[in-house]
Amino acid sequence: MKEIDISTLTEKQLNNIVKFLENVGDDEKTAYLLWILDNVADIGNKKMKGFLLQFEELLRKIKGINKPGQAK
DSSP: OTTSOGGGOOHHHHHHHHHHHTTSOHHHHHHHHHHHHHHOTTTTSHHHHHHHHTTHHHHHHHHHHHSTTTOO
């Protein structure tokens, strides 16, 4: 999935990725989400925010590990 430009996908395609990632282990899911955060230029757009918020709890855990005391 890293070869796909996620910012060009439709809402339906993003929802399919979310469904796929629900069946993937946390290690692989975390690696993919971190890759998105590091490599997708416009994570602030509405579509990307909506996608990432599907994984809000996991992203908060990641932030808590990387920056203890700041994640809430």
